[in-house]
Amino acid sequence: MQRQGRWANEPDVLSQYSVHQVIRAKTLESLDMNSKVIYRKCLPGGPWRRLLPGVILLHNNDPTPDQLVHAALLYAGAAAIVTGEEACRRYGLRLNVPAPSEHRIHVLIPHHLKRISTDFVTVERTKRLPRPWLRAGVPLAPLARATTDFVRRIRIVNVVGQAMIEAVQRGGCTPQALAEELDRGTKRGTALPRRLLSEWARARSVAEAEAQKLARALPHPPTHQNEVLYDHAGDYAGRPDFWWDDVGLAWEIDSLDFHFRSADYARTLRRNSRYASLGIAVVQTLPSRLRTEPKAVLDELRAAYATALTRPRPSVSVGEPP
Incomplete structure (x- = not known):
């Protein structure tokens, strides 16, 4: 009569030695299980499955990830x-x-x-x-x-x-x-x-790279990217991700993924306040929409450009103070 090992005398021992019901065959052998018994339990119709050489799944259902x-x-x-x-x-x-x-x-x-x-x-x-x-x-x-x-x-x-x-x-x-x-x-x-x-x-963020690619489909692409703007007094006005200098339109790629800190959020609010005081129109886009709603983003930019055409251009300059 074959001697029963620890695995037979202590039913919970296999759970203790396995991870997510996965165990090495050598571990089973160390618990006094005969290699022939292990092999037999992994045969078609048996209670276990062999997942990899020397690795056993302690049930015969499909394995989880x-x-x-x-x-x-x-x-x-x-x-x-x-x-x-x-x-x-x-x-x-x-x-x-x-x-x-x-x-x-x-x-x-x-x-x-x-x-x-x-x-x-x-x-x-x-x-x-x-x-x-x-x-x-x-x-x-x-x-x-x-x-x-x-x-x-x-x-x-x-x-x-x-x-x-x-x-x-x-x-x-x-x-x-x-x-x-x-x-x-x-x-x-x-x-x-x-x-x-x-x-x-050349992009400050991967999202800007996606936006740069998308903007090529516009009839009037941005004229500048990541350029500093100055107001009529020569003071710093902003550094938009994308800028249409002919109409004074800014496009910012904003996201909670990037602006999750309170300081970042406060900076964004101050930026938008400066834009508003100078008459700069701004379009803000979440990075995720560049992939999930590219057509809608393009429509918004076209509409914003058309609206900016109807207004006086804000008194700002690109690159160098006036």
Whole structure:
């Protein structure tokens, strides 16, 4: 008669040794479970499932995203951290990725370790293993690294652009941090994100880069971008994101994502008060609308330009005090 191990005598022991009902086969063996018993329980129709080599799911239903992530970490080893798409999503980034055929988990491991990619896990050995950020018990690569690891494996311009925009707007990452991370890592797959970052280099924010692209569709595009305005006395009047000098129209890309501090909000109010006192018309646009409502934004700008044409141009100058 086969001896029953701890797992049989103490039913709760498997829960104690597993994470989200995911456990290593070696852990089961350490609890006196015979390897043949483990294999038999994972056969079709059995109570368990084999998720990865040496990694077992303690039920036979489809695994959840959390179970897939923890299975990948158990397979890759104790030093593994999650990066790429999965890490970006766990940071709260909204990614416009075409529906994948399967849920893939990209993990980083120290370069000296030997592990190969398999099933739904992409294993990348690296000499630059970053210090992980822990989110809900999952070790993640820092946001800049996770984002660049994602975009260098994508060849779709809109997907790459949106991922980097999300990293900046929602994650607090800077375009410079993304560029530096691309410089430090492998150059493979970095041509597209490098090109996009270069196009954004002159913009104060990624949102302005999107606005700059959208404005090209206007019959009368802005004449200036990020130029200082002075009033008739030579005093500072403002520095609009975009400016139509012929009619005195300003376009500001404003967002709670950028102006979440009280000081930022107060600055915005003072700016708008200056504009109003000088007779400067201003259009304010949320960055999210540049993507979700581009036609409506263009209509608003056309209407504002047409209205500004009917009024005297405000007495302000661009670039140098009068």
